[in-house]
Amino acid sequence: MACVVKISQEKIEKIARENPDLTHKFIKQLLVAQQEIGNGDVDTFSFSKK
DSSP: OOOOOOOOHHHHHHHHHHOTTSOHHHHHHHHHHHHHHHHTOOOOOOOOOO
């Protein structure tokens, strides 16, 4: 299920200034993932043993 996530440009820019080695795209994806975890929009994943 897709969810709408709002990330402020100011937050992305602040993180980018503090971490110049990270791209804006990566920072945005990271923030979206954190919000999805917080919203419970993720499933548990486990590696299966063969």
